[in-house]
Amino acid sequence: MTMLPGERLDLISSRLQDTGKVIAADLARELGVSEDTIRRDLRDLSARGVCERVYGGALRLPASAATTLSKRAGQSVEAKAALAREAVKWVDEGACVFLDAASTNLAIADALPRDFGITCITNAPQIASALTLRGDCDVVVLGGLVNRTVGAAIGAEAMQAARNVRPDICFLGACGADAQAGITAFHAEDASFKRAISEVSAITIAPVTTEKIMTAAPFKVMELADCTAVLVEADTPENAVAAFRKAGADVRRCAQ
Amino acid sequence: MTMLPGERLDLISSRLQDTGKVIAADLARELGVSEDTIRRDLRDLSARGVCERVYGGALRLPASAATTLSKRAGQSVEAKAALAREAVKWVDEGACVFLDAASTNLAIADALPRDFGITCITNAPQIASALTLRGDCDVVVLGGLVNRTVGAAIGAEAMQAARNVRPDICFLGACGADAQAGITAFHAEDASFKRAISEVSAITIAPVTTEKIMTAAPFKVMELADCTAVLVEADTPENAVAAFRKAGADVRRCAQ
DNA sequence: CCGAATTATGCACGATTATGCACGATTGAG
DNA sequence: CTCAATCGTGCATAATCGTGCATAATTCGG
Numbered sequence: 001m002t003m004l005p006g007e008r009l010d011l012i013s014s015r016l017q018d019t020g021k022v023i024a025a026d027l028a029r030e031l032g033v034s035e036d037t038i039r040r041d042l043r044d045l046s047a048r049g050v051c052e053r054v055y056g057g058a059l060r061l062p063a064s065a066a067t068t069l070s071k072r073a074g075q076s077v078e079a080k081a082a083l084a085r086e087a088v089k090w091v092d093e094g095a096c097v098f099l100d101a102a103s104t105n106l107a108i109a110d111a112l113p114r115d116f117g118i119t120c121i122t123n124a125p126q127i128a129s130a131l132t133l134r135g136d137c138d139v140v141v142l143g144g145l146v147n148r149t150v151g152a153a154i155g156a157e158a159m160q161a162a163r164n165v166r167p168d169i170c171f172l173g174a175c176g177a178d179a180q181a182g183i184t185a186f187h188a189e190d191a192s193f194k195r196a197i198s199e200v201s202a203i204t205i206a207p208v209t210t211e212k213i214m215t216a217a218p219f220k221v222m223e224l225a226d227c228t229a230v231l232v233e234a235d236t237p238e239n240a241v242a243a244f245r246k247a248g249a250d251v252r253r254c255a256q
Numbered sequence: 257m258t259m260l261p262g263e264r265l266d267l268i269s270s271r272l273q274d275t276g277k278v279i280a281a282d283l284a285r286e287l288g289v290s291e292d293t294i295r296r297d298l299r300d301l302s303a304r305g306v307c308e309r310v311y312g313g314a315l316r317l318p319a320s321a322a323t324t325l326s327k328r329a330g331q332s333v334e335a336k337a338a339l340a341r342e343a344v345k346w347v348d349e350g351a352c353v354f355l356d357a358a359s360t361n362l363a364i365a366d367a368l369p370r371d372f373g374i375t376c377i378t379n380a381p382q383i384a385s386a387l388t389l390r391g392d393c394d395v396v397v398l399g400g401l402v403n404r405t406v407g408a409a410i411g412a413e414a415m416q417a418a419r420n421v422r423p424d425i426c427f428l429g430a431c432g433a434d435a436q437a438g439i440t441a442f443h444a445e446d447a448s449f450k451r452a453i454s455e456v457s458a459i460t461i462a463p464v465t466t467e468k469i470m471t472a473a474p475f476k477v478m479e480l481a482d483c484t485a486v487l488v489e490a491d492t493p494e495n496a497v498a499a500f501r502k503a504g505a506d507v508r509r510c511a512q
Numbered sequence: 513c514c515g516a517a518t519t520a521t522g523c524a525c526g527a528t529t530a531t532g533c534a535c536g537a538t539t540g541a542g
Numbered sequence: 543c544t545c546a547a548t549c550g551t552g553c554a555t556a557a558t559c560g561t562g563c564a565t566a567a568t569t570c571g572g
Binding site (some may be wrong): 021023052054055056057059062070073075125126128129131132133135138139140141142143144145146148151153157158161 | 258260261262263266304305381382384385387388389391394395396397398399400401402404407409413414417
Binding site (some may be wrong): 005033034036037040055056 | 519520521522523528529530
């Protein structure tokens with residue numbers, strides 16, 4: 001019995017949906033291929049956002065928990081802080097800054113220069129909370145029902161409120177960044193909101209952590225070329241940076 | 257059946273969310289791994305901010321932990337927690353609850369029963385943040401410019417948004433509570449906002465810490481008699497309670 | 513049909529990760 | 543204070559991973 005590669009991918013991903021997890025060694029035995037091949041398959045699937053790669057196999061991603069701001073906030077803290085330090089260089093004194101729901105933006109909220117007369121706008125309660133605790137900047141909250149999985153207000157009410165602001169600079173968290181697919185998000189409404197706020201902002205900066213590089217989420221936000229700048233970490237592979245530049249992006253690499 | 261390391265982490269963390277605590281020895285027996293491994297798992301989870309490591313296991317950390325203010329502003333953490341436990345008895349399943357900016361309300365945000373289908377409305381970013389971190393209730397944010405000293409949106413935009421909601425219960429933080437002066441606040445706009453939200457709510461509950469008893473702030477919110485109930489601590493002087501009752505308040509004393 | 517380019521696969525190798533055990537230190541209850 | 547439970551660390555072992563490379567299969571343009 002011969003099995004086509006694509007057929008195998010389908011089988012793995014449906015098994016994943018079905019049982020919630022797959023074990024690399026089991027699949028290899030069951031499908032009569034080497035574990036190397038299975039590992040490559042799982043790597044592909046996780047890059048396409050179908051599953052989460054873990055030691056020994058892969059898990060169906062919970063669609064919610066893994067993507068929430070709170071869970072991501074504690075991960076790769078130093079990398080995000082480095083991205084944030086680079087990002088805040090774009091902020092002028094007295095500027096009006098928009099931050100959407102993203103763990104990197106939480107880091108930016110902390111990294112913004114102190115007593116700089118900044119006005120911050122956000123639709124994410126956690127970001128708003130961090131900003132108000134600083135006590136040195138005005139905070140404007142875009143209200144409405146907070147989407148549980150995204151951790152921010154992204155519905156009609158927030159969209160309406162977004163039309164009444166014009167930030168000087170907009171920091172957009174990306175769920176995925178790919179040369180072809182551009183900046184992408186896990187939720188349709190989230191993608192719409194990001195697009196809307198970017199359109200009313202003078203400039204748009206997208207900080208992208210390495211794990212998000214070359215992965216595409218289901219919903220498109222914008223082209224890489226439409227960002228004023230894309231910030232990447234120091235350890236981002238050079239070929240990824242090259243691909244982004246070819247797609248028209250102004251890529252800025254962080255200092256180590 | 258083999259269990260993937262990542263899968264085990266997910267299981268522990270969801271168990272933590274459900275029951276509020278886990279015991280290392282139990283997990284080890286149940287999952288068929290050594291306690292060392294469980295200890296390492298719990299260490300990882302706590303490093304990622306998912307839980308708090310304690311002797312023998314781990315605890316779900318209260319959502320307000322992220323907002324440092326709870327510890328800083330509130331010396332009387334336990335007293336507020338006691339008030340909060342009393343306050344949440346007023347909340348029915350599926351209720352719509354309003355919480356304004358107050359440290360006692362932050363405690364209430366933690367104390368609300370889990371998985372109760374509650375919808376929470378708030379104009380305070382810190383409260384909204386704590387609520388979204390719980391992950392088990394819908395959160396509606398009233399937006400607008402956040403007043404730095406009050407820590408909540410209390411301007412025209414928030415007032416407008418407040419007119420479009422009708423909470424079942426409104427928990428009002430009091431800056432002062434006095435038999436003659438009633439419930440009072442430090443800021444004029446804050447007082448106006450509290451009055452407005454109370455008027456659209458079915459019932460209004462005012463939890464009052466002992467330090468606020470018999471003190472009056474400059475701006476009046478409402479009469480004590482207009483609150484559905486006033487909650488006071490166990491150590492509140494009896495003469496104060498008597499004076500409140502004489503003024504028409506339905507005073508409920510906390511259990512010790 | 514044929515050769516070149518692309519893709520898929522397996523294998524070897526060193527690197528990384530996960531796990532259990534031993535040992536001494538620490539904690540908390542009585 | 544005493545003692546048992548729990549914890550942290552170092553170490554050994556095994557499983558898993560990533561990468562480079564060689565080989566087979568497939569695709570594609572004449």
